[in-house]
Amino acid sequence: METFVRTAIVTGANRGVGRGIAKQLVLLGYRTILTSRDELKGKLTVNELKEEIGTKLASNLVYHQLDVTDTESVKRLYDFVMDGYEAADILVNNAAVLLDQFGRIIQTPLETYQITMATNVYGPLLMCQTFLPMMMKRNYGRVVNVSSGAGQVENMVNDMTAYRLSKLALNGLTLMLADSVKGTNVLINAGCPGWVRTEMGSPDAPRSIEEGAKGIVWLATLPDDGPHGGFFRDGQLILVNIPPNNRVNDFKVSTNVPDRYSKIANPQVYARRY
Ligand code: NDP
Numbered sequence: 001m002e003t004f005v006r007t008a009i010v011t012g013a014n015r016g017v018g019r020g021i022a023k024q025l026v027l028l029g030y031r032t033i034l035t036s037r038d039e040l041k042g043k044l045t046v047n048e049l050k051e052e053i054g055t056k057l058a059s060n061l062v063y064h065q066l067d068v069t070d071t072e073s074v075k076r077l078y079d080f081v082m083d084g085y086e087a088a089d090i091l092v093n094n095a096a097v098l099l100d101q102f103g104r105i106i107q108t109p110l111e112t113y114q115i116t117m118a119t120n121v122y123g124p125l126l127m128c129q130t131f132l133p134m135m136m137k138r139n140y141g142r143v144v145n146v147s148s149g150a151g152q153v154e155n156m157v158n159d160m161t162a163y164r165l166s167k168l169a170l171n172g173l174t175l176m177l178a179d180s181v182k183g184t185n186v187l188i189n190a191g192c193p194g195w196v197r198t199e200m201g202s203p204d205a206p207r208s209i210e211e212g213a214k215g216i217v218w219l220a221t222l223p224d225d226g227p228h229g230g231f232f233r234d235g236q237l238i239l240v241n242i243p244p245n246n247r248v249n250d251f252k253v254s255t256n257v258p259d260r261y262s263k264i265a266n267p268q269v270y271a272r273r274y
Helices: 016-027 039-053 056-060 071-085 110-138 161-180 209-220
Strands: 007-010 031-036 061-065 090-093 141-146 186-191 231-233
Touching (some): 007 016, 007 071, 016 031, 016 090, 016 209, 031 039, 031 071, 039 061, 056 061, 090 110, 090 209, 110 141, 110 161, 141 161, 141 209, 186 209
Parallel strands (some): 007 031, 007 090, 090 141, 141 186
16 A cells, blocks of 8 residues: 655755755655755755665655746746646745845845845745645645744844845745635744754854754644744744734743843844854
8 A cells, every 4th residue: 555645845955954854854754855956966965865864765855956046947846746746745945045144234235135035035935936826725735934033023133134134024924925825724834943053054053953954844744733824943933923813822932042042131142143
């Protein structure tokens, strides 16, 4: 008897948190489509991961190219998924750029904002515009927008301004998307992995990729009565403006947040990084 296997898509998964998310999903038994904008890098990562996983589950790891800023590339992925697997059940919008580590609101060139928004906001939007109608039709879907504490309204300080603005917008986008699928079994949330040791996060970050990916994978694999329209880190709701009609009331707002997120008294120190 063939067992039913759900299909997941992870964007920007050739390295960092995305790679970690893809690995955990495969280990949980999901058919996982690892995507990357650079085909060579992505295929190398798939080969590495298959070695690491090293069991029958490795055959559930599939590769496809995807640049989230390229409409044709998104369409090719959609056709590949629909032809091969008939549907995608899980979409993890992980791909992002941080181009202005030390960027200031006035000095950072407009082009930096434009490229950042194109990847971090319009990329997830285009992915959702492409895949959500199918999920709604099938009445099943889990979408996670990988966001950042840097995008919380209370963290709008004068550094990494293009990145912050993009994650603020992504959190808003998550709420609008959640509202658009209300009443269906499609659950859409934003998740922050915390400060993670990746190329973006730097070797100074306190968290491993595995730790960072865990809370995102939880959101990607929620049961039908799971939360919807929230912004979470490590399974805990982060303070964010949440419309009352979203289904997050049962979830406690986090009081146990990592130190760099908790210095509310000093907004200059509060969430300096991601
Ligand atoms: P990395 O910079 O290590 O990896 C980013 C990934 O996104 C890479 O695979 C990169 O591909 C890919 N990417 C960039 N642009 C595109 C594009 N146009 N199309 C497809 N893929 C693209 O970042 P992290 O792994 O650290 O971050 C993952 C997510 O977690 C991001 O959304 C980030 O904002 C968020 N986050 C990270 C934190 C951290 O501390 N690391 C903290 C909070 C949030 P390529 O290799 O080709 O560049």
